[in-house]
Amino acid sequence: MNTCTILYKIEGEGTRLMAGIGPGQRISIQGPLGNGFPIDTDFTRHIIVAGGIGVATFPCLAEALTDACGTPPEVVLAARSKDLILCEEDFRTMGCRVHVATDDGSLGKKAYAAQMLEDLSPAPNTRVYACGPMIMMKTTSDVALAAGADCLVSLEAQMACGDGACLGCVVESKEEKEGEKMVRVCVDGPVFDTRIIDWKAHDLAYGI
Numbered sequence: 001m002n003t004c005t006i007l008y009k010i011e012g013e014g015t016r017l018m019a020g021i022g023p024g025q026r027i028s029i030q031g032p033l034g035n036g037f038p039i040d041t042d043f044t045r046h047i048i049v050a051g052g053i054g055v056a057t058f059p060c061l062a063e064a065l066t067d068a069c070g071t072p073p074e075v076v077l078a079a080r081s082k083d084l085i086l087c088e089e090d091f092r093t094m095g096c097r098v099h100v101a102t103d104d105g106s107l108g109k110k111a112y113a114a115q116m117l118e119d120l121s122p123a124p125n126t127r128v129y130a131c132g133p134m135i136m137m138k139t140t141s142d143v144a145l146a147a148g149a150d151c152l153v154s155l156e157a158q159m160a161c162g163d164g165a166c167l168g169c170v171v172e173s174k175e176e177k178e179g180e181k182m183v184r185v186c187v188d189g190p191v192f193d194t195r196i197i198d199w200k201a202h203d204l205a206y207g208i
């Protein structure tokens, strides 16, 4: 039997309903939607940076990178505290070097994700993959770009339709598309080159 695992955090009505789904209950699923992380073996080093539940997207990426590159990626797992560090064992089982950081120091190093990335000294031949809170992705991107590394972010947004119609998931972009400097996370992303995201436009909303 084919199976699929969904890792999610109960944040609103949709995920609350998901949590109430029982064994044997039939559900319908729309997808796949949007894009995914590209796999490019030209980069000699791959570093995944996951903040909290943002880690959900990464076990599959780590597996795909390992298959394509022959070596597992390095992984930074960051969260507010120990109980919010997820999937550590999954990455270790895959052979990834895992670096754990918590804001309160309850597990791993007391540091933020971006500081952990800086300690790993990314270089121009490195591709960084980030997913987590906006401020974490912004600061991680800053470190990666300052080092000349490539950086892809998988943005999180509240989505209503999931197919590009409602514009509920837009984020501001530095590039104009169809007359708008906006991209839809659901269909244009969720994975973007960090350089096209207008992080400054999100300063107020996210307290950067």
Ligand code: FES
Binding pocket: 158, 159, 160, 161, 162, 163, 164, 165, 166, 167, 168, 169, 170, 184, 185, 186, 187
């Ligand atoms: S969720 Fe409706 S446009 Fe993205």
